[in-house]
Structure formats: C-alpha cells, structure tokens
Amino acid sequence: MPEEITEAELTVARPHATPAVDVAGDLDTDLGGLTSAEAERRIAIAGPNQLPEPPRRPAVLRFLAHFNDTLIYILLAAAAIKALMADWLDFWVIIGVTVINALVGFLQEGRAERALAGIRDMLSPDASVRRDGAWKSVPADELVPGDVVRLAPGDKVPADLRLFEAHRLRIDEAALTGESVPSAKDVEAVAVDAGVGDRHSMAFSGTIVASGQARGIVTSTGALTEIGRIQSLVSGAGSLATPLTRQLDAFAKVLTLVILGMAALMMAIGRFVHDMPFDELVSAAIGFAVAAIPEGLPALVTITLAIGVQQMARRKAITRKLTAVETLGAVTTVCSDKTGTLTRNEMTVRRIVTPLGGYEVTGLGYAPDGAITRHDGAAPGADVTAVLAVGTLCNEAHIVLDGEQHRLVGEPTEGALKVVAAKGGVSSQGSRRLAVLPFDSEHKFMATLNEGADGARAFLVKGAPDRLLDRSTSQRGADGREAVDPEHWMRIVDELSAEGLRVLAAARRPAAPGTAAVEMDDLEELEFLGVWGIVDPPRPEAVTAIEDCHTAGVRVKMITGDHAGTAVAIAREMGIVDGEQPRVLTGAELEALSQDQLQAVARDVDVYARTSPEHKIRIVRALQSHDEVVAMTGDGVNDAPALTRADVGVAMGIKGTEATKEAAEIVLADDNFATIRSAIREGRRIYDNLRKSIVFILPTNGAQSLVILVAVVFGLALPLTPVQVLWINMVVAITLTLALAYEPAERGIMLRPPRASRRSIISGGELGFVLAVSAVIGGASLGLFYGALAYGSSLDYARTEAITMLALGQLAFLFNSRFLDRSSLTRDVLTGNPMVWWSALALIVLQLAYTYLPFMNELFESRPLDAASWLAPVGLSIAVFFVIEGMKWVRRRFAADS
Structure with a gap:
C-alpha cells in the first residue's frame, strides 16, 4: 500500500463493467481486504460512509419567508391602515391571520429535508468487513473504498460493492429500481451502458439480501453511492408553485392594482370635484381600502383546503401539504409506478x-x-x-x-x-x-x-x-x-x-x-x-379508475423498472395503451434522447420501462414543459426525486419507504390507484368550492367599497362607518363563507377536462359577475339607506338598515353561489348541504344581536329596528336573488353562443 492515497485513487469509473480483479487493482487493494491503518488513512480522504446532511437556512429566515406573498402584503397593508385608524381589534385580528398562515407553512415545509432523512435511515448500521486478515463487524459508516465486505441473507448492503464471489445471491432492490422480484447477482462484468437494474455484478447500498452469500469490494461510500446520487437528486429536484398559488398570486396582484386605482380616483374626485378637506378625504380613502381588501381571503383558502384534507382522509388519501388537495384537481397527467399501485404486488x-x-x-x-x-x-x-x-x-x-x-x-x-x-x-x-x-x-x-x-x-x-x-x-x-x-x-x-x-x-x-x-x-x-x-395481476379497481381518468381528460403513464414486454402487456391490460404496437421508451432509449427530443415525444409515450431516478425526473420535466400538471406516484426511494419534482407527489402508505412518504404531498393509505382517481375528483370538488367561496366573498367587500365610493363621489353622507365595515366583514366571514366548503361535487365533475393550470382563479367573466353582484347588493343598500334618511330616520337607524340589507343580500347570494354554472331555481338548492342552513341561522342570530342588544348598539352605533323596517331588507334580498339568477342566465346564454 502507498503511504499517500489521493481521492481520485479511491474512485472507480464504471465498476459494474470492469472485472473484479481490475477493480481491486484500481483501488490499490486486493481480495484479502485492508489493514486497519490503511482504512484509517482512507477514511480521512473519502470521509465517513454517511449521506451528508443538507444545508438549511436558519429557522427565523425560513419563518419570515412565508410572509413573502402578495396576499400577505395586502394583509399587512390592511393592518397598517387599521393601525393608522386606531382600530386595534381589527389590527390584531389581521396580524393574527398572517402569523397563523406563516406558522402553518413553516410547520409543513421541509418535505425534501425529511425525505433525505428517510433515505439516510435506509443505510445499514454495521457491516462484516475483512480487516487485518480477519473478519470483524464494524459500524457501516467506517467503511472505505477498497474494503472487502461479505453479505448473508437478511443483510442490508452497507455500501456499493463490486461482487467477486456470489453464491445463489438474490438481492431485493425494489426500493431502488422498482422491480417486483429480487435481482439475481453474479460476478461477471456487464455492459457499460447497463441500467442500475441490470448491473448484476453490483450490490447497492440500502438494498437487502434475499438469499445467498457474497463477497464484494467497496467501490463507493456515502454521497457517491447510488442511493447517495438519489439523495442529491431529491435535494436538487426542486418543487414548483402549485396552480392555486400561481392563480392566487396573479389574482392578488390584479386586485391590488384595482383597489389602489379606485382609491386614487376617489381621492381625485373628492378633492377636485367636491373640494373635500384633505384629512377627511384620506380617512374616506382608507375606509374604502379597508372595505375593498378581502383580508379574510387567505384564511378562507386555508380553512377550505383544511376541510378538504379531512374529507380526503376519509377516502384513504392522507394530505401532507394543504395546496396539494387543490393541485390534484388540476392534474392532467398521472405518472404511475406499476408494482403495488396499478398491480397488487402479489405474484x-x-x-x-x-x-x-x-x-x-x-x-x-x-x-x-x-x-x-x-x-x-x-x-x-x-x-x-x-x-x-x-x-x-x-x-x-x-x-x-x-x-x-x-x-x-x-x-x-x-x-x-x-x-x-x-x-x-x-x-x-x-x-x-x-x-x-x-x-x-x-x-x-x-x-x-x-x-x-x-x-x-x-x-x-x-x-x-x-x-x-x-x-x-x-x-x-x-x-x-x-x-x-x-x-x-x-x-x-x-x-x-x-x-x-x-x-x-x-x-x-x-x-x-x-x-x-x-x-x-x-x-x-x-x-x-x-x-x-x-x-403481478392488475388491481381490478385500478382498471376502472384509469378508464375514469381518461374520461376526465387525465392521461395515465406507466413508469416502471420492469422490462418493456412486461410493462406493455400490463399497460394494455390496464387500458393505458391499445393497438398492436404501442410506443414504449426504455431507459437506454431515453438516455440517448436530449431533453428537447424527450419533450417532443413525452406526451405521446404512455409506457416507460427500465427507468432510473434520473429518467423519471426528466420525464416529469418534459411533461411540465407543455404546461402539464403532473402527479407522480411511487413507493421506492428511487421515486423520491421525481415525487419532489412533480406538481403533486403521491406515495404508497403501506409499501412505500419513509423517504418516499416524506417527499410526497399525498400518501395513499391503501396503496391503490383507484384512490388517486377519487382524490382527483375530490380535488376538483374542492377547487370548485374554493372558487365559489371566493366569488361569494368578494361582493361583500365590493358592495361595501361601492357604497363608500358612491357616497364620496357624490358628496353624500357615508352609509357605513369603519367599525360597521368590520362588523359586516366579520359576520359574513364567520358564518356564510365556509358553508360553500361543504358543497357536494357538481354533476359530471369527472366528465369535464382538467382546467387550465395558468388561468386565473377568477376569470374575467366571473370578475365582471362579481362587480355586477356588488352593484346589485350595494345599490340595494344605498337605496335603503338614503330612503330611510328621506323618511326622517336618524343616521344611525338608516345605517342599521343598510347593514341589515348587506347581510341579507349576502345570504341571498349564498344560494345563488351554490351553483355558479347552472340555475339555482331548483329544489337542489335547498338540499345537499346542511351547512348552508346552519350558517344562515347563525347569521340571522348575530344580526339580531347586532340590532337589538344594547352593548352591541353602543359598540357599533347600531339602533333597534321596528318590525316594519325588516320588510324592505327581506323583500330586497329576495329580489336580489332573482336578479342575480337573471344575470347567471345571461352569462350561460352568452357562454353558449360564444
């Protein structure tokens, strides 16, 4: 042995294709093993046989990063405005919402880091190694390149080994390659371009000896092993913003510009048309902004998704990240492992x-x-x-x-x-x-x-x-x-x-x-x-689920470590492909394609065989380049990088490795592809309900801001005070808003194609609809307010009537919002969601308390209404319902003709 050994001398290029004797020579060792002194010298160069801990930002910076969001900026701006207005209760409520939102994100982050920890846990704790001419057991992290290790049934392979003796050796490499049966090993060199699953002359770190005995030379340790390469792929795979986060961000930016523009216009009109005092004008502008900003929107999104998480769990899909619930509803392609997901994993x-x-x-x-x-x-x-x-x-x-x-x-x-x-x-x-x-x-x-x-x-x-x-x-x-x-x-x-x-x-x-x-x-x-x-027979329910996915416009692609013939036969039986000669890409063929070439064919190929972790990431990226929203399923550690990269990673809860579960957003409790179908359906339902909730909540802000805007523009008395704006926002938010989160799925939800991932969560037509509804409810409130003043009511009494109209108008709009794309003039609007009625009851009780309880009258400057004064708000709210139904009918006719 030389006195000094360089790091380069402790590496072997392509050991699987090199005779074992030559590998020993390249590592300056022999089949008799190393001395303890030589092992100590080598470990100082190669480092311990451990997977490195990933670098992490300080916890404070990771927490603060969750405030870097346009909607959060709006909330913080609203809080600042509330502080300027000395509305400290509202200020602390808004600050509380932003902090809770950041805490939820902080606690949920770190999927990739935990995935890496799961991979590190796969490594063997000890190894049987030949040192100083004798066999001894040493901690696996003390192995170095050139060590000679022996394997027996049940052993976990402690490092990457080039085998030089193998007696009936079979190694379970399912976690690494996805193959459903143990791989038979021998000592003969294989082709240079052989994939990981075909490198029969190698034993890889983290895999398990199913039968037989063997001896091998350590060729790679730590981060240089095959499992170490997968760890680096997980940390480097990156994750994408979900469709929902992209849509909310775009919507928040547009909403910010609209609010700022309207506030500026209102100030200009008040100053140059009505010559309002500057301090009074600034106060009115701040009141308008407070009314217009939907500070409850992030909380609404979070709570709606959290309800969806609970409902998904009942369908055997455990959600580890809130936005994944909605992302499933936008999925256009599901890349599925074969063994155990599409098949039973029971030969x-x-x-x-x-x-x-x-x-x-x-x-x-x-x-x-x-x-x-x-x-x-x-x-x-x-x-x-x-x-x-x-x-x-x-x-x-x-x-x-x-x-x-x-x-x-x-x-x-x-x-x-x-x-x-x-x-x-x-x-x-x-x-x-x-x-x-x-x-x-x-x-x-x-x-x-x-x-x-x-x-x-x-x-x-x-x-x-x-x-x-x-x-x-x-x-x-x-x-x-x-x-x-x-x-x-x-x-x-x-x-x-x-x-x-x-x-x-x-x-x-x-x-x-x-x-x-x-x-x-x-x-x-x-x-x-x-x-x-x-x-390994297909799951009968998975065959039906794939057919349902195709009907819903969701492509299913099989990505497996099995051979092409087996993969195509199972894919044909599953209904993934048809025809005499469906196209299939093997790992070797994929290796020969550039990323641009792969992008050109990725959507047309539904079966990928003999794939490696790098191949899976490339396939996912190729599909994403076409704006596909990709769900990736997997159970082995080899799937973890692709699960991290996919828009939504789906891990198997029963047979999946801990690394895979930590890398995924969704974990299937039953390892069943049919559950993915159900989860996609649930994701679509949740997105529909989220869209309904947002369309519903915006007119609350729109009507209030419109009331203030009209009053300023025409130089009239303000129908609402800032504290009354706070009341109507709060009462609608805690009663009516969440009722729509419990809506059942729309009819034909799995017969329509996936929504475009880059479209706004509120389309231009829906935004126009929101403005029109705001005008209807706001107009009714304005009419009622100024009508009450005209009949001699006090300002506070008239404002109480206006607030009552806003509350009942929103209650009427709740029933309109249950079916945005079809008529609510149906018996169905009265059934199917008991939360609507409980929410309506809660709103009425709170509004009665606002109107008649003395301390509420003192706090909000409200006044008790006589019985006759309820007739106009109730009648107008019924009229609001029918007017909005007429607007929906016009929208449907316009959409049908376009």
Whole structure:
C-alpha cells in the first residue's frame, strides 16, 4: 500500500463493467481486504460512509419567508391602515391571520429535508468487513473504498460493492429500481451502458439480501453511492408553485392594482370635484381600502383546503401539504409506478401449460381461492397435478394466515406456486424433503430430492424453461413419456412472455432408492412437465379508475423498472395503451434522447420501462414543459426525486419507504390507484368550492367599497362607518363563507377536462359577475339607506338598515353561489348541504344581536329596528336573488353562443 492515497485513487469509473480483479487493482487493494491503518488513512480522504446532511437556512429566515406573498402584503397593508385608524381589534385580528398562515407553512415545509432523512435511515448500521486478515463487524459508516465486505441473507448492503464471489445471491432492490422480484447477482462484468437494474455484478447500498452469500469490494461510500446520487437528486429536484398559488398570486396582484386605482380616483374626485378637506378625504380613502381588501381571503383558502384534507382522509388519501388537495384537481397527467399501485404486488399464476393442453387459473393474490380450468372444458388431470407437485415441494416459501389475510413468507414467485398448488388441491403432506440444491443464478434453477408416502424418491426441478429444456429428453404425454419438443415449448414461452407473464418450468426425474443428495449430474435426462405463466395481476379497481381518468381528460403513464414486454402487456391490460404496437421508451432509449427530443415525444409515450431516478425526473420535466400538471406516484426511494419534482407527489402508505412518504404531498393509505382517481375528483370538488367561496366573498367587500365610493363621489353622507365595515366583514366571514366548503361535487365533475393550470382563479367573466353582484347588493343598500334618511330616520337607524340589507343580500347570494354554472331555481338548492342552513341561522342570530342588544348598539352605533323596517331588507334580498339568477342566465346564454 502507498503511504499517500489521493481521492481520485479511491474512485472507480464504471465498476459494474470492469472485472473484479481490475477493480481491486484500481483501488490499490486486493481480495484479502485492508489493514486497519490503511482504512484509517482512507477514511480521512473519502470521509465517513454517511449521506451528508443538507444545508438549511436558519429557522427565523425560513419563518419570515412565508410572509413573502402578495396576499400577505395586502394583509399587512390592511393592518397598517387599521393601525393608522386606531382600530386595534381589527389590527390584531389581521396580524393574527398572517402569523397563523406563516406558522402553518413553516410547520409543513421541509418535505425534501425529511425525505433525505428517510433515505439516510435506509443505510445499514454495521457491516462484516475483512480487516487485518480477519473478519470483524464494524459500524457501516467506517467503511472505505477498497474494503472487502461479505453479505448473508437478511443483510442490508452497507455500501456499493463490486461482487467477486456470489453464491445463489438474490438481492431485493425494489426500493431502488422498482422491480417486483429480487435481482439475481453474479460476478461477471456487464455492459457499460447497463441500467442500475441490470448491473448484476453490483450490490447497492440500502438494498437487502434475499438469499445467498457474497463477497464484494467497496467501490463507493456515502454521497457517491447510488442511493447517495438519489439523495442529491431529491435535494436538487426542486418543487414548483402549485396552480392555486400561481392563480392566487396573479389574482392578488390584479386586485391590488384595482383597489389602489379606485382609491386614487376617489381621492381625485373628492378633492377636485367636491373640494373635500384633505384629512377627511384620506380617512374616506382608507375606509374604502379597508372595505375593498378581502383580508379574510387567505384564511378562507386555508380553512377550505383544511376541510378538504379531512374529507380526503376519509377516502384513504392522507394530505401532507394543504395546496396539494387543490393541485390534484388540476392534474392532467398521472405518472404511475406499476408494482403495488396499478398491480397488487402479489405474484399470481395465471396460466399453466402442459404437454396435454393449456389451463387458466382464476383468483388473485396469496389467498388460495380460485380454480384451474382447461381451455377445452375438460377437468384437470394428472399432468397438472405433476406440475403443481413440483411447484409446492420444490419451494422455500410459505403462505401463513395473518388474521383474515394470507401473507407470504419468502419470495413472491415461489409464493405464487404455493398458492396455485393449493387451488389444485395439491399439498406437501405425505412427502418428505431429503435434500435441496438451492437456486443458483448461473444455472437458473432449483432442485430438491423428495420421498413420497409410498417411499418412492424423485428429483423435482423448477427454473428457467430454456435451462430445463437443455436437460430434458422427454415430456409427460397422454400415453406416458414421449420425446420433448424444445422448439414447441420455446414458442409457448414466447407467447406467454408477450402477454407479460413471467415463465417458469417444471421437470422431474425418478431417483434410485437410497439416494440422499442432489448433485448437478443427477439433473440430466429430465422429464419436462410443463410451464407456469406468472404475473403481478392488475388491481381490478385500478382498471376502472384509469378508464375514469381518461374520461376526465387525465392521461395515465406507466413508469416502471420492469422490462418493456412486461410493462406493455400490463399497460394494455390496464387500458393505458391499445393497438398492436404501442410506443414504449426504455431507459437506454431515453438516455440517448436530449431533453428537447424527450419533450417532443413525452406526451405521446404512455409506457416507460427500465427507468432510473434520473429518467423519471426528466420525464416529469418534459411533461411540465407543455404546461402539464403532473402527479407522480411511487413507493421506492428511487421515486423520491421525481415525487419532489412533480406538481403533486403521491406515495404508497403501506409499501412505500419513509423517504418516499416524506417527499410526497399525498400518501395513499391503501396503496391503490383507484384512490388517486377519487382524490382527483375530490380535488376538483374542492377547487370548485374554493372558487365559489371566493366569488361569494368578494361582493361583500365590493358592495361595501361601492357604497363608500358612491357616497364620496357624490358628496353624500357615508352609509357605513369603519367599525360597521368590520362588523359586516366579520359576520359574513364567520358564518356564510365556509358553508360553500361543504358543497357536494357538481354533476359530471369527472366528465369535464382538467382546467387550465395558468388561468386565473377568477376569470374575467366571473370578475365582471362579481362587480355586477356588488352593484346589485350595494345599490340595494344605498337605496335603503338614503330612503330611510328621506323618511326622517336618524343616521344611525338608516345605517342599521343598510347593514341589515348587506347581510341579507349576502345570504341571498349564498344560494345563488351554490351553483355558479347552472340555475339555482331548483329544489337542489335547498338540499345537499346542511351547512348552508346552519350558517344562515347563525347569521340571522348575530344580526339580531347586532340590532337589538344594547352593548352591541353602543359598540357599533347600531339602533333597534321596528318590525316594519325588516320588510324592505327581506323583500330586497329576495329580489336580489332573482336578479342575480337573471344575470347567471345571461352569462350561460352568452357562454353558449360564444
């Protein structure tokens, strides 16, 4: 070993494609391991085998950053105005709203940081390493490049290793690659351009050894490992502003300009037309701004979304970020992982083919419920029984009953063979295993020596069809043994593979009495029994959900680590693609495309296979470049970067890793794609209700500001005082506004296309509608106020009538707002949302208290109204309802003609 080693000498380029001996040479080590002194020198250069903590801004700056929002600026401006007016109660209410909003955002932020913490938790705590010529256990963070590590079943791989010994090694890499079955490993170098899932000569940090033993040389530690690269992708993926935040920001900017412009115009008219004193004019302008600014809007948005979060949770979708509820409603594309989301992640035998015919198998998952039926209707015979016997006896898996659920102990493929044997009534009872030859990735089969109840012994073999055919000379025919036809069987294998089935074969050979072991030489001249076609079956409810998504204008794209053939077959069965040759992009093909080239084809490709984390991020970015709102689902740590980058990340709650859950905005409690469909529907409903709530609340401010504006422009007495503006804002906000958050979904909500993500939350037509409604309610209030003055009422009495008109006018408009796009002149407006009636009752009670309680009269300068004085506000509010319905009818006719 040299005295000094540079950092460059502790790295190996493409170790998966380099012979293990050469990798050892490049790392200036050998297969006997390092000395402790050498390891200490190397750790000083390479650093500990840990994923680095991400840099974080100080908590104070992260908290203050949540005030950097246009709507918050409006609120702070309103608070400043309230302070100038010495309305300290209103001042502290507004400040409280802004602080609570910032606290909510502060507590919810840090998804990416927590995702990185989840990834760091995946690393192994210790490792078996060869140091000073002996094996010892050391903390995994002390490993260095060049160390020799050994692996055993159940171990978590402590660093990236180039394998130089592997005995029947299979590693579960699902969290890293998304593949549903453990990956078989060997020591031979693979192609330079092989994807992570095809690097069979490597073992990657954070994955788990399913079976076998191995030894390997540490090639990368810490941030340089494959899982470390994923961590850097998570931290660098970035997140986008949601459609709602973009829309609210744009709306707030427009609203700010409108309010400032109107205030300036009002001041100019008051000064130059009516020659109002400057201090009185400034006071009126401030009152106008206070009336016009919808300071309750951020709270309305937050509370409406929070209600949506509760309702989503009832549908098994746990929301980790409020705005994600609404973003789901804007989704145009769902990029879904295959295993466990679209499929059950429970391997199931679907087909059995013997020399005598083909058989279909019904039933899904690990429950032994189902039947085996022959294509021609004949009952299964001894040919099937022989295949099933091999499947259940030459097997290391077990199915256990956990409560009412059947749970697999072992590998999924072997579990499928156990289950289908049970469906066929074949069990291991009466048979005794005498010896076993475990599965080996070099030979690709497993064999056992079993003794039956009659004392006869036989070698039972299952494995890759081509390997068993090479060792078979006969097959089980109708009249006993007959010559095997390898070409016929390989055609069957190709047909099953084209259907997305994983194919395994069964064979047997009698053993001589007294045989007690299984040797490779014993497994020649086998009798070929048939093959199984195994699949991770689609979730039936997911098929329906995908069809519903397509109807709603939402594209579904499958992004999986599985091979292209399997991916296309499942996608066709799910209804994601159709046609004879749907387009599919593999990771290798995607690697050859530039980002511009990928953007050109991304929307046309619905199946991506053999993908890596980088590929998933590129796909999401390519779709987003077309203004697509992308939802990304995933369960493995390899999905975390793409979930962070997507507009809304959706993690699996049952089988998902902690890193994935922390990176996501939505966590599915049932790991079911159908829940995504329901969540999209719920998101659309919540957005509809949010839009209704905003359209409803704005005329409250619009009518008040219009009343003040008209009074100033025409030099008349003000119908409202600032404290009365505060009252009407408060009473409407705490009673009527939130009623619309509980509205049920509109009819046909999943039959319409997704809304444009960059459109304003309030369209130009709706803004005009808001102004017209403000004019109607404000005009009624003005008429009632000046009419009362004309009939000799006191100023305070007339103002009380005007306030009552504003409150009842908003109550009438609440029923108009329940159905913005269709008529409210229907029985439906009276049913479906009990909160409307409770809110109406609360408003009336509070308005009665405002009118008749002495302390309220003192605080707000209101006066008790006699019974006759209620007739005009009630009658005008009913008239307001019908006038607004007429305006809605005109809008619908205009929209239909345009």
